Amino acid sequence: MALRHAVLAALLDEELSGYQLAKVFDLGMANFWHALPQQLYAELTRLEKDGLVTGREVVQDTRPNKRLFTVTDAGLVELERFTEAVTKPSAIRDDLLVKVRAADHVGAEALIGQLTERAGFAQAKIDLFEKLLHTMRGGRTEEEFLRYGDRVGPYLTCLRGLAFEQGNRDWCVRAASALRERAACRSRG
Amino acid sequence: MALRHAVLAALLDEELSGYQLAKVFDLGMANFWHALPQQLYAELTRLEKDGLVTGREVVQDTRPNKRLFTVTDAGLVELERFTEAVTKPSAIRDDLLVKVRAADHVGAEALIGQLTERAGFAQAKIDLFEKLLHTMRGGRTEEEFLRYGDRVGPYLTCLRGLAFEQGNRDWCVRAASALRERAACRSRG
């Protein structure tokens, strides 16, 4: 099972409703996982049925009632077991890369446009993650925080998300400029 | 559709059988896509049915016969259409990151072990990709090759694969050392 443990990990930090989880999940996972609300609702239901999370009803007068979920002891045990199990390495699986792979056989303009767009998107994420990291470590330096802070897990994963997006941005810029130069050479030659 | 265009892109370089494709696909896609043989056979069948690739039977006496596939004109048109369509940004979706996210609530040893293992795995990929890039550009420098070489698509995607694995390695090393230091501090304090 896949999403299951990501949801458990997300609920370690705070008690959340399905709706709240749906809003913070993608960002909280710093880009390395994403899920639609329907998936999260379904997963929470399953997790509760299996006793790995508990939901408590919170009655609200002005808003619809909601259920807040917490990880149970059994949930922690399950996370522990999951952590010890072997991990398969991951792949990126990105359509944009498929497109670039075919770059020599398709029009360059569309590709350059998409690379530029993606670079901008990556930059936005970079800014976001940098702010997030800054907030998490408070006044401390990174070194200090990683040594003495509590809950470094989310910080470390956010670091990976940041590096990933920096990699994305740099590569997009490089690939776009390479394709542009080639187009220029061709029109001259 | 997803795998479909990755297969088309892979067949642009060379005529391949399902079996050959299955062997070169993951590496040829430089880590950013992976597929099992069964998927590839099924996809080739569908692509041929839709007229995007053609298969020609090659009779072999000592080996079982095989079918070699080429991208058709319709396939190229489809790739062009695909390239112009909008691309959704990707996520990493990696179990190891989920585990690190939960680092503050589970045992550190298992995690450190897995991070170290993954760093090694990433390094192996890095070496592989660097060799591949070197071969692709022949005697030329990267600048030269990107400007005047034919087929830069596979080179550019391999560059992304390389950067991704470097990011993996660096992050794994950093996260592992951070967790080790914390463990050391705790045992002292």
Next chain:
DNA sequence: CCGCTCATGTAACAGGTTACATGATTTA
């Protein structure tokens, strides 16, 4: 003679995506 490579699949299942449904309340 045992296991590997060549060569191609089927079937069942798990996981993820798209589309749709409901209904109250607050904000522009």
Next chain:
DNA sequence: TAAATCATGTAACCTGTTACATGAGCGG
């Protein structure tokens, strides 16, 4: 008064993974 937010789902579909099947030749 129209749109967004809060809050929770169902159903159908598409994609990916796991397990299994077949059979000939080649190398140790």
